[in-house]
Amino acid sequence: MDSHPTTLIGSVQRAMRLLEAVAAREQGAPAKQLAREAGLALPTAYHLLRTLVHEGYLRRERGLFFLGEAAERLSSSGAHQKRRSTVSDMLAQWRDTIGAPVYYAIYSEGEIEVMCVADSAANPAVEEWADFRETGHAHAIGLCLLSQLDDKSRRDHLDRYPVQSITPYTVRDKDRLLRRLERTGRMEPVVERQEYALGTVCAAIPITAGSTAAAMAISLPFHQVDRLLPAARKLQSEIGRLLGTLAISISI
Known part of the structure; x- marks a missing residue:
């Protein structure tokens, strides 16, 4: 047998x-x-x-x-996995340095894609209780990515994923959200406090690499809100140091 x-x-x-x-x-x-x-x-x-x-x-x-092409795809997939592993290791290092879960996301083909998350038992990631793709208006990652788009692309995204109340603190309407995005500084951290999940605050850092909108973010429990901006600045400093020494593959 x-x-x-x-x-x-x-x-x-x-x-x-x-x-x-x-x-x-x-x-x-x-x-x-x-x-x-x-x-x-x-x-x-x-x-x-x-x-x-x-x-x-x-x-x-x-x-x-x-x-043949199938074998070459396998080789490409191996390189892709190596890049993903490198980014995961990098996020884990920053998680330990900053003492907060770290997220990496991109805006690809009209969608918000969370590519990697580094968290731990001591610093757990935010539970995705509402689909991240559909609630970009309510979390720091989505707000950061949308702020990097042009007006037409933002409106297209919000037509597909309308603004809705996720918590009592979520922005209430599309026009108010668009004004908020327009006021966002080009390289400033984007902060949201309990707009996606009660008891949680988040900050996201924009990453510029060619035409791809990307972001790295951290989250903290609400009682640590005073740590949020200093931690975000620390992450921004780490990202700047990395981008100053090597080319990061945004798409991984």
Whole structure:
């Protein structure tokens, strides 16, 4: 009963050896050479190579095999994961330095996207009790991202996600919100106090990188409200130091 799984695992291992052999040959290689380097019988290599070409992991040109689009996507995904891991580590470091959960978000294709959150048992993140995408008018992350958009893009977003009362402290109407966004300083922290969640205050720092609107933010319990702006300034200083020494991938 175990023979089929064992055979399947063996096939996967042999296919991986072929992929590794192809990856080592940027100028391409013929089946015979790949079979030899992977330690496979030629008929087995032919069968696996045809399958890998069919699935898009390899492509064949003039009798030579090269990595295909599917394999390149895997490589790109690996680089993407590495960038994400780097950003997560960075947020965790700032969480520990500042003593507050740290959030990283971008505005992409008309949507608010929270990409990473670093929190801990001692400093938990705000519970997403109302969808962050739909309530950008009520939390610091959304307000910060919307403040970076042009007027047309802001109005488009608010047409899709109308202003609504989330707590007694939430801005009441679209016009009042637009005026607030227009008054927001270009590189000033954006602060909200209990507008998204009662008992919580938040501050977000705008990040400028090309045409992408991005933000990093912190949240604190309301009884620590006096810490909010100093902590936000500390985060802003850390971000400035980072951007001064390396290029951060906004999209991660």
